[in-house]
Amino acid sequence: xxxxxxxxxxxxxxxxxxxxxxxxxxxxxxxxxxxxxxxxxxxxxxxxxxxxxxxxxxxxxxxxxxxxxxxx
Amino acid sequence: xxxxxxxxxxxxxxxxxxxxxxxxxxxxxxxxxxxxxxxxxxxxxxxxxxxxxxxxxxxxxxxxxxxxxxxxxxxxxxxxxxxxxxxxxxxxxxxxxxxxxxxxxxxxxxxxxxxxxxxxxxxxxxxxxxxxxxxxxxxxxxxxxxxxxx
Numbered sequence: 426x427x428x429x430x431x432x433x434x435x436x437x438x439x440x441x442x443x444x445x446x447x448x449x450x451x452x453x454x455x456x457x458x459x460x461x462x463x464x465x466x467x468x469x470x471x472x473x474x475x476x477x478x479x480x481x482x483x484x485x486x487x488x489x490x491x492x493x494x495x496x497x
Numbered sequence: 498x499x500x501x502x503x504x505x506x507x508x509x510x511x512x513x514x515x516x517x518x519x520x521x522x523x524x525x526x527x528x529x530x531x532x533x534x535x536x537x538x539x540x541x542x543x544x545x546x547x548x549x550x551x552x553x554x555x556x557x558x559x560x561x562x563x564x565x566x567x568x569x570x571x572x573x574x575x576x577x578x579x580x581x582x583x584x585x586x587x588x589x590x591x592x593x594x595x596x597x598x599x600x601x602x603x604x605x606x607x608x609x610x611x612x613x614x615x616x617x618x619x620x621x622x623x624x625x626x627x628x629x630x631x632x633x634x635x636x637x638x639x640x641x642x643x644x645x646x647x
Contacts, residue, residue, distance in 0.1 A: 434548070435547060435548060436518075438508060438548060438549045438553075439508050439509075439518040439519045439520070439547070439549075440508075440512070440518060441512055441517065441518045442512065442633070442637045443510060443511050443512070443634065443637040443638055443641065444637065444640070444641060445641050447510070448641075451556075451557055451558055452558070452576060454556060454557060455556035455557070455558050455561065455574075455576055458555075458556050459555065459556065459563075459571055459574060460571070460574075461570075461571050461572055461573065461574065461607065461608075462570060462571065462572075462605070462607065463570065463571055464569050464570055464571075465563065465565045465569055465570070465571050466551075466554045466555070468550070468551045468554070470505065470543040470544060470545060470546075470551060471543065471544055472541055472542060472543060472544075473526065473529060473530055473533065473542055473544065478503070478541065478543055480565075480569075481569065483501055483567075484567065484568070484569045485567055485568070486567065487499060487500060487501045487567060488499055488500045488501075488564065488565065488566050488567055488587070488590050489500070489501050489502075489503065489563075489564070489565040490500060490501070490502045490503065490540075490562070490563070490564050490565075490583070490587070491503050491505060491555070491562065491563040491564075491565065492502075492503070492504050492505070492540070492560070492561075492562045492578055493504075493505050493507050493552060493555065493558070493559065493560060493561045493562070494504055494505070494506065494507070494532070494536075494559070494560055495506060495507055495508065495509050495510060495528075495532065495559060496509065496516050496528055496531055496532040496535065496536075496629060496630075497509045497510060497511040497512060497513065497516050497626050497627075497629060497630040497634055
């Protein structure tokens with residue numbers, strides 16, 4: 426069932442409890458994914474005000490800093 | 498202004514009674530608003546989708562940081578944010594721009610390093626996080642690391 430698979434994937438990403446498996450392997454995944462010198466993957470995300478920001482719209486214009494975060 | 502700063506709000510790494518796992522887009526937006534207010538975030542705050550598409554594309558750690566130069570290339574990435582180090586990376590980009598504006602050539606010097614940062618979370622950050630999340634978050638953390646919280 427496509428619907429339940431999607432729910433499972435969502436539950437895996439948005440896990441309910443921090444555990445060893447929540448962080449296991451993540452450091453290597455990070456190290457081995459994008460490298461300095463590579464193009465940053467493009468994306469479009471909304472601000473809290475509903476404006477949509479596309480990363481590539483800054484190309485040739487500004488340097489960018491992306492920090493990832495959460496409340497907990 | 499040569500730079501644009503973004504904070505990307507992603508999943509909750511230490512879910513608890515007060516701030517649990519995201520269940521809906523509306524809830525994620527609400528938590529993101531609370532995050533902006535409680536942390537006094539002044540950058541653009543972008544909210545990743547419920548599936549964490551952007552978060553996963555960039556490595557899925559909770560407090561990663563990337564600096565991307567004008568051409569769209571990554572010039573710096575770190576697992577955890579260290580503001581002093583990031584400031585030096587930005588200063589280097591300013592310097593490169595200034596040299597190029599004078600008609601001088603710059604060349605990339607590929608660098609790898611391991612930066613040591615305190616794991617004790619200066620300023621009571623860990624306590625702040627668990628106070629916000631609720632006691633379940635600190636209980637879960639303790640189970641994994643089996644050591645008392647400072």
